[in-house]
Amino acid sequence: MSSMITTASWVPRGFAAPFPKKYNFDEAEFERIAELAKLQLDDANEDYEEAQEEQEGGASAKKAVKEDAMDEDEETVDVNADDLKEYDLEHYDDDEEDQPEGQKMDMFGNVKSLAYYESNKEDPYITIPDGQDEDEDREDLQILATDNLLLAAKVEDELAHLEVYVYEDEADNLYVHHDIMLPAIPLCVEWLDVAVGKESVEQQTSAANFVAIGTMDPDIEIWDLDTVDCMYPNAILGQGGNPEDEKKKKKKKKSKKANDEYHVDAVLSLAANRKHRNLLASASADKTVKLWDLNTTKCAKSYSYHTDKVCSLAWHAVESTVLLSGSYDRTIVAADMRAPDAKAPRWGVESDVENVRWDPHDPNFFFVSTENGIIHYHDIRNAPSSPQDSKPVWTLQAHDESLSSFDINSRIPGFMATGSTDKTVKLWNITPTGPQMVVSRNLDVGRVFSATFAPDDGVAWRLAVAGSKGTMHIWDTSTNASVRLAFANKMANKPQGELVEDRLVGVAADDSSSDSDEGSEDDEDEEEDDEDNDADSMDED
Known part of the structure; x- marks a missing residue:
């Protein structure tokens, strides 16, 4: 694996600090990290002790070898003791006045002033203009009110991190502002x-x-996205975030059984409640959905609506306690979190669910994408008696392969984007009779894992696309002729029929970044298909 972006998410304008602060590793922070890391260290020690016990059979031989080595070391020490005595290394760290006469370590006389330069500024040999470096760093880190942040979960050469991009729309500029190291392959960000x-x-x-x-x-x-060079997260939701439960954790360390307190398997989806801002929902491969109180960082409630991995979540925009969940058990549940024991309506689909979304322009409807490349559009008021009896308002075979990502534009009604492992991104116009394809593009990001619209009015036409090549591209869809034609009545101050080359802003991938299953011939064929798709842009797929 060379490089890939597994998922991405926009940050609305106006929330990022104009000047992000540098990480401050003080005594309080050290103690906080020590507590959070103690459980991991204890686990490592326990694993080490268990491994030692398993190898007791060969311990006697190893002990004999070790004793022989120690005897040889003692002989060496005896031989070298007289040679080392003249250096008086036992008094190496003593102050000059405490050292024996004739043994002052003049060559190290400046060590203290060098080590403590930052605190007492007394070293006469180091001169740094006051504030110069700080001012330059501050300017480099500045984020303007017109900038968007874009979060990309990336895996590169087996290292996982979150890249925090800054997108300057007017300057057509996209760059990595800072990144955050992660402990494992990232699957979702919120x-x-x-x-x-x-x-x-x-x-x-x-x-x-x-x-x-x-x-x-x-x-x-x-x-915290407003702090750069962080060493450790502000909080951990789960087993690793409760140092006070150390004894309990040790007893359950080997258990993978689902419970009401924390997840025991990969976290596949996260959904923040925008009305009840202290609530965060999470979905896991352990088949549960959990509701976290961000004020206490504890699990408030656990739900078991599904019989397989839960992979996608979405809060209802109006009924803010209703949560939509999709699962590999091929069902979608709309449950009220206040009534966990009540029977929740359930819909069925033909294959594993990939993503679920509420319609931002009509809260009575929701979308479901599946592994078979199909999108279903359901009316929540027409809940079936059983999942097998589900009757969507319409279905769309958007792609021939897995529909790994899709998004509904929150600012432009009827504007939908889909991304697939077939390496294409398609834009759709949802009309009263159903969706019609506007344009299809291969943006050279590999298999598409993320395609999301910008959340703000000024940049609502921008689509962020990323995938298996580890590159991030921003596509200004308003510069595409077919998009202009399809959404002419929704474009303010934009000529309807103007033929403009697509505006694409992106970050280039490393030369080593490539997909093992991707060939140049496939890319050439797909580029030729793009031209054909533009000609038939208003045909239904």
């Missing part, structure tokens, strides 16, 4: 507008700029 963890209660009530990250590990990490 932006949060509430402070979590070590922040004060006062900060939790105001707007913030945080992110929750789900990975192949069962714990959910929460990071």
Whole structure:
């Protein structure tokens, strides 16, 4: 594996701090990290001790070898003792006045002033203009009110991290601002507008700029996006975030059984509740959905609506306690989190669910994408008596392969984007009679894992696309002639029939980044198909 972006998410304008702060590793932070890391260290020690016990059979031979080695070391020490005595290394760290006469370590006389330069600024040989470096760093990190942040979960050469991009729309500029190292392959990210963890209660009530990250590990990490060079997350939701439960954890360490307190398998989806801002829902491969209180970082409730991995979640925009969940058991559930024992309506689909979305322009409807490349559009008011009796308003065979990502534009009614492992992105116009394809593109990102529209009015036509090649591209869809024609009545101050070359802003991949199953011939064929798709842009797929 060379490089790939598994998922991406936009941050609305106006939430990022103009000047992100540098990470401060003080005594309090050291103690906090020590507590959070203690469980991991204890686990490692336990594993090491178990491994030692398993190898007791060969312990005697190893002991004999070790004793022989120690005898040889003692002989060496005796031989070299007289040679080393003249250096008086036992008094190496003593102050000059405490050292024996004639043994002052003049060559190291400046060590203390060098080590403590930052605190007492007394070293006469180091001169740095006051504030110069700080001012330059501050300017480099600045984020303008017109900038968007874009979060990309990336795996590169077996290392996992979250890249925080800055997108400057007017300057056609996209660059990595900073990144966050992750413990495992990231699977989902969710932006949060509430402070979590070590922040004060006062900060939790105001707007913030945080992110929750789900990975192949069962714990959910929460990071402050306005702090660069962080060493450890602000909070951990799950087993690794409760140092006080150390004894309980040790007893359950080997257990993979689902429970009501934390996930025990990979976290596949996250959904923040925008009305009840302290609530975060998570879906896991352990078949459960969990509701977390971000004020306490504890699991408030656990739900078992599905019989297989739960892979996608979405909160209802109006009925803010209703959560939509999709699963590999090929069902979708719309449940009220306040009534966990009530029977929730359930819909069925033909293959594993990939993603679920509520219609942002009509809360009575929702979308479901599947592994077979199909999108279903359902009316929640027509819940079936059983999943097998589900009758969607319409279905669309959008792609021939897995429909790995899709998004509904929250600002432009009827504008839908789909991305697939067939390496194409398609734009759709949803009309009263159903969706019609507007254009299909291969944006050279490999297999498409993420395709999401920007959330703000000024950039609503921008589509962020990323995939298995590890590259991120921003496509200004309003510059496409077919899009202009299909959405002419929704485009303000844009000529309807103007033929403009597509505006695409992106970050180039490394030369080594490539898909093992991708060939140049396939890419050439798909580029030729793009031209044909433009000619028939209003035909239904």
